Amino acid sequence: MSLVTCLGFPRIGLKRELKRALEAHWQGDTPAEALLDAARALRARHWQLARDAGADVVPCNDFSLYDHVLDTAVLFDAIPGRYRPVFAESRLDGYFAMARGHKRGGHDLHALEMTKWFDTNYHYLVPELHAGQRFALAGDKPLAEFREARALGHRARPVLLGPVSFLLLSKTVDGSDRLALLDALLPAYAELLRKLAEAGADWVQLDEPCLALDQDAEDHAAYRRAYATLAEAGGPKILLASYFGALGDNLALVADLPAAGLHVDLARAPQQLDAVLDALPDGRVLSAGVVDGRNVWRSRPGRTLPLLRKARARLGDARLWLAPSCSLLHVPIDLEAETALDPARRAGMAFARQKIEELRVYADALGGQAEAEAALQAQQALLDRQAQQAGVRNPAVRARLHELSPQMTLRRSPYATRRTAQAEALALPPLPTTTIGSFPQTDELRKARAAHRGGKLDDATYGQRLEAEIERVVRFQEEIGLDVLVHGEPERNDMVEYFGEQLDGYLFTRLGWVQSYGSRCVKPPVIWGDVARPAPMTVRWSTFAQSLTDKPMKGMLTGPVTMLQWSFVRDDLPRETVCRQIALALRDEVHDLEAVGIKVIQIDEPALREGLPLRRADWPGYLAWAVESFRIAAGGVRDATQIHTHMCYSEFNDIIEAVAAMDADVISIETSRSRMELLDAFVRFRYPNGIGPGVYDIHSPRVPAQEEMLALLHKALHVLQPGQLWINPDCGLKTRGWPETEAALRSMLACARQLRAEL
Numbered sequence: 001m002s003l004v005t006c007l008g009f010p011r012i013g014l015k016r017e018l019k020r021a022l023e024a025h026w027q028g029d030t031p032a033e034a035l036l037d038a039a040r041a042l043r044a045r046h047w048q049l050a051r052d053a054g055a056d057v058v059p060c061n062d063f064s065l066y067d068h069v070l071d072t073a074v075l076f077d078a079i080p081g082r083y084r085p086v087f088a089e090s091r092l093d094g095y096f097a098m099a100r101g102h103k104r105g106g107h108d109l110h111a112l113e114m115t116k117w118f119d120t121n122y123h124y125l126v127p128e129l130h131a132g133q134r135f136a137l138a139g140d141k142p143l144a145e146f147r148e149a150r151a152l153g154h155r156a157r158p159v160l161l162g163p164v165s166f167l168l169l170s171k172t173v174d175g176s177d178r179l180a181l182l183d184a185l186l187p188a189y190a191e192l193l194r195k196l197a198e199a200g201a202d203w204v205q206l207d208e209p210c211l212a213l214d215q216d217a218e219d220h221a222a223y224r225r226a227y228a229t230l231a232e233a234g235g236p237k238i239l240l241a242s243y244f245g246a247l248g249d250n251l252a253l254v255a256d257l258p259a260a261g262l263h264v265d266l267a268r269a270p271q272q273l274d275a276v277l278d279a280l281p282d283g284r285v286l287s288a289g290v291v292d293g294r295n296v297w298r299s300r301p302g303r304t305l306p307l308l309r310k311a312r313a314r315l316g317d318a319r320l321w322l323a324p325s326c327s328l329l330h331v332p333i334d335l336e337a338e339t340a341l342d343p344a345r346r347a348g349m350a351f352a353r354q355k356i357e358e359l360r361v362y363a364d365a366l367g368g369q370a371e372a373e374a375a376l377q378a379q380q381a382l383l384d385r386q387a388q389q390a391g392v393r394n395p396a397v398r399a400r401l402h403e404l405s406p407q408m409t410l411r412r413s414p415y416a417t418r419r420t421a422q423a424e425a426l427a428l429p430p431l432p433t434t435t436i437g438s439f440p441q442t443d444e445l446r447k448a449r450a451a452h453r454g455g456k457l458d459d460a461t462y463g464q465r466l467e468a469e470i471e472r473v474v475r476f477q478e479e480i481g482l483d484v485l486v487h488g489e490p491e492r493n494d495m496v497e498y499f500g501e502q503l504d505g506y507l508f509t510r511l512g513w514v515q516s517y518g519s520r521c522v523k524p525p526v527i528w529g530d531v532a533r534p535a536p537m538t539v540r541w542s543t544f545a546q547s548l549t550d551k552p553m554k555g556m557l558t559g560p561v562t563m564l565q566w567s568f569v570r571d572d573l574p575r576e577t578v579c580r581q582i583a584l585a586l587r588d589e590v591h592d593l594e595a596v597g598i599k600v601i602q603i604d605e606p607a608l609r610e611g612l613p614l615r616r617a618d619w620p621g622y623l624a625w626a627v628e629s630f631r632i633a634a635g636g637v638r639d640a641t642q643i644h645t646h647m648c649y650s651e652f653n654d655i656i657e658a659v660a661a662m663d664a665d666v667i668s669i670e671t672s673r674s675r676m677e678l679l680d681a682f683v684r685f686r687y688p689n690g691i692g693p694g695v696y697d698i699h700s701p702r703v704p705a706q707e708e709m710l711a712l713l714h715k716a717l718h719v720l721q722p723g724q725l726w727i728n729p730d731c732g733l734k735t736r737g738w739p740e741t742e743a744a745l746r747s748m749l750a751c752a753r754q755l756r757a758e759l
């Protein structure tokens with residue numbers, strides 16, 4: 001019978017046990033042993049869980065105390081010199097110093113840079129390498145975890161990040177070629193593979209997720225060199241794992257590499273099966289990633305079973321393994337824990353455990369078990385019935401989408417005309433000042449929100465608390481002299497959740513945690529039905545805030561792309577359709593805000609860039625509907641109504657045309673950490689609309705010196721028209737405390753006054 005396997009399992013624990021253990025250790029409350037015990041207990045529990053769910057082979061070394069890319073760097077001794085003294089004291093402290101920085105015992109080290117793992121919301125630590133870098137096998141984590149799994153009676157497959165992806169995901173501090181380090185790295189990998197074989201591993205999984213990206217001839221040469229060497233290393237049989245998309249033009253290369261097995265993603269790219277089967281050399285194993293590791297939906301047997309039958313007909317049972325499409329790191333652990341979910345919704349969902357259970361049923365059905373076949377038929381019938389349930393299709397939403405015309409993506413006049421109308425309506429001084437939306441979320445606010453949720457604080461009292469907070473924020477902004485005010489977003493726990501909770505078509509889980517980085521997790525909302533807005537979402541707060549002041553009050557919304565990007569999205573509609581539905585709901589909110597007299601409305605799109613597809617060829621298609629969605633949300637308002645947008649963590653060079661096509665009247669962007677370099681793209685493009693390049697970094701409690709901000713603003717004024725420039729911080733202030741917020745904003749306004757005098 002075909003084996004059921006798994007590329008990786010969530011690490012954090014159902015109740016975020018790893019988070020608790022890590023944070024207790026970091027605070028110095030518990031010794032290292034307590035943390036390591038907790039980690040070992042989680043591994044044991046997760047192996048057993050996967051096994052009980054029906055996995056024949058469980059992954060090991062997929063666990064990490066912080067991040068698997070960091071693990072790989074440390075394993076092969078790619079430790080930058082500045083951390084070595086901490087490593088000399090304690091390897092665990094050294095590891096966490098690389099992950100989170102280290103300020104103790106005379107050390108003051110910043111952490112490695114963090115960036116997104118492909119197109120997921122998981123962040124990895126970027127290894128720092130340099131020309132002439134040496135590598136050595138400097139640890140035994142993969143071996144130890146393999147032995148640990150075996151001692152518990154499991155058949156385990158060690159997981160390693162492959163050498164080429166490891167290098168491609170790293171950066172060199174001296175700008176030298178990363179792949180030039182391959183020959184230095186391979187002996188360390190080879191030694192590890194030998195040791196794994198000696199320890200009894202029959203297979204090893206080498207992840208090369210970069211195979212889902214555009215790879216050039218040099219990259220291809222690196223894969224060839226790497227796998228020629230590793231296949232000869234005397235290690236276990238190699239399962240080369242690709243995921244997050246189709247192999248595409250990398251397929252011929254991959255089929256040619258001397259690996260004993262190949263894992264492919266057939267959830268995102270089912271269409272590649274025929275080509276893969278044709279290319280797969282005789283004798284190779286195919287690990288078929290048929291169950292979606294990136295989403296929370298049950299698979300559709302009507303689609304999945306034919307794929308598997310086809311593969312089995314060509315390969316036979318022994319050469320076909322069943323697996324999720326990628327590591328299950330990106331989904332929550334166990335749907336069983338979601339006792340409060342509507343059973344009708346729950347029936348269509350699957351978390352990590354349920355995904356392995358599904359694979360078991362598929363394997364049994366392929367093996368001819370009638371019961372399993374019946375179960376799959378029942379699953380498909382259930383999904384078909386679910387598709388008919390109320391809310392999945394909302395006729396009003398469908399009708400609106402159907403009538404969507406290019407007209408709806410337009411403002412009434414071009415920017416130049418709007419600019420004049422807005423100048424008249426808003427009467428702002430030159431170099432207007434504003435903030436990005438949120439003000440510090442105090443402990444009292446968080447407590448009040450929790451009490452309100454728990455039913456311990458009634459709506460009226462909670463509302464009064466929020467109004468009191470809004471009043472405080474408004475008075476403060478007036479007192480320090482900001483020009484365009486905000487209400488401070490005290491009613492929001494999270495910029496997506498707040499809106500999702502008020503929209504039809506969204507649901508929220510209780511324990512649906514997914515690791516974002518280290519001990520940090522997010523609980524993404526789930527979009528299951530057509531998105532519609534039953535009632536206004538922000539009008540109450542914006543109206544109240546505007547009633548307190550004569551200055552313009554900025555309405556504050558989360559944009560359609562960000563609402564989509566930070567949620568689990570239904571898989572029965574194209575993402576672009578769901579995005580347009582959200583855009584229509586937001587459009588209604590924009591119009592309602594305008595109708596009650598809100599003259600400035602900001603639609604945040606911090607996730608626009610991270611939605612970019614992995615392959616360049618797919619960028620234009622994505623950008624077209626992403627921009628269109630923003631324009632639907634902002635379209636149709638009066639010329640005098642000023643639309644802002646905000647983006648952070650972005651690099652703009654290669655998306656500037658799309659950003660310009662959004663045609664927001666004002667865009668605020670994060671620039672202070674890059675010393676305004678991110679502005680270059682706008683300057684080169686001759687971006688005509690208003691821009692607020694952030695003048696100070698809100699991610700740090702440090703209050704910037706006035707001269708620093710002035711220098712940045714002078715830089716900006718040098719390249720922008722004075723009439724274009726806005727003055728604002730980099731991002732929202734919700735994670736900051738009041739004292740530093742007050743000091744920094746006062747200082748920012750002093751800069752504005754000085755610059756105005758210079759104009």
Ligand code: GLN
Nearest residue numbers: 436437438604606732733
């Ligand atoms: N308006 C949001 C805030 O100020 C924007 C947050 C973000 O860009 N991530 O908090």
Ligand code: ZN
Nearest residue numbers: 647648731732
């Ligand atoms: Zn931001």
